Amino acid sequence: MLTEPIVVTEALAKDQGLGGRTIEFFEIEWYEASKSRMKKKTQGGAAVLVEKSRKDPLEDGDLLYLSEELAILLKIKPCDCVVLYPRSLQEVGTICFEIGNKHVPIFITDENEVCVAYDALLYQLLQCGGFEMGIEERVLHPAQMIKAYGNRRQK
Amino acid sequence: MHEISIVRNVFETLQETYPDKFERITKVQIEAGLLSNIQPILIQNAFEALIVEEPALAEIELEVILLPIIAHCDACDRDFEVKRHKFVCGCGTPSKNIVQGEELQISRIEFLENQL
Numbered sequence: 001m002l003t004e005p006i007v008v009t010e011a012l013a014k015d016q017g018l019g020g021r022t023i024e025f026f027e028i029e030w031y032e033a034s035k036s037r038m039k040k041k042t043q044g045g046a047a048v049l050v051e052k053s054r055k056d057p058l059e060d061g062d063l064l065y066l067s068e069e070l071a072i073l074l075k076i077k078p079c080d081c082v083v084l085y086p087r088s089l090q091e092v093g094t095i096c097f098e099i100g101n102k103h104v105p106i107f108i109t110d111e112n113e114v115c116v117a118y119d120a121l122l123y124q125l126l127q128c129g130g131f132e133m134g135i136e137e138r139v140l141h142p143a144q145m146i147k148a149y150g151n152r153r154q155k
Numbered sequence: 156m157h158e159i160s161i162v163r164n165v166f167e168t169l170q171e172t173y174p175d176k177f178e179r180i181t182k183v184q185i186e187a188g189l190l191s192n193i194q195p196i197l198i199q200n201a202f203e204a205l206i207v208e209e210p211a212l213a214e215i216e217l218e219v220i221l222l223p224i225i226a227h228c229d230a231c232d233r234d235f236e237v238k239r240h241k242f243v244c245g246c247g248t249p250s251k252n253i254v255q256g257e258e259l260q261i262s263r264i265e266f267l268e269n270q271l
Contacts, residue, residue, distance in 0.1 A: 029195070031194075031196035032199065035199055035216070036203060036206065037213065037215070039182070039216060120239065135239065
């Protein structure tokens with residue numbers, strides 16, 4: 001039997017209690033957070049169609065759906081990341097310049113680490129620069145992505 | 156860094172291949188091997204930019220699936236996954252015999268059903 005998917009146009013307010021409800025996760029890859037349209041099933045089998053009405057990316061932990069029985073939360077899957085630990089502001093600039101030349105998004109964590117999704121060629125390039133770095137599994141949060149314009153943390 | 160032209164090419168190919176059904180496409184899945192030099196985030200961003208140019212595409216979901224690198228080990232005659240570009244089988248034998256990872260292909264298309 002075909003059932004209509006749950007349609008989500010934006011994340012719901014986060015201050016709502018989930019007590020007593022079944023919690024299911026709508027899992028996406030880090031690079032899908034800005035997609036305006038995507039359809040997937042939760043691990044519990046609920047079909048969800050995201051049709052965003054705004055350009056803002058979704059964030060890990062966003063509440064997508066809430067009923068009396070069910071709450072659906074967004075989960076961004078962790079991925080291999082190159083994590084760099086800059087020793088100076090100048091090094092931050094150099095790292096961001098090198099990564100920016102590849103046009104891939106850069107994430108700066110609350111601990112001032114620079115994160116980028118693992119890419120072998122980029123990793124080798126950065127290794128040549130002598131930066132302090134490693135490969136770690138992390139969640140890349142859209143709110144930590146630096147932008148060419150209008151950098152600001154989203155609440 | 157050629158993602159915009161790749162996305163354009165994908166939709167031009169689909170228009171040529173399905174001239175009568177193109178408007179019923181709801182989802183396009185692209186498989187990109189880790190050796191294809193394709194950044195999925197740039198594919199997604201390029202598609203979002205293309206939607207601004209061609210709003211009719213907004214009804215389509217573009218999904219990028221990253222394929223891991225698989226190589227074949229001649230010593231133990233088995234395929235193994237290459238993790239973090241270490242082309243060495245579990246048995247310790249290096250191999251550059253790539254079985255999967257260089258692809259860039261349209262792997263699946265979904266159409267709107269029950270439309271006359």
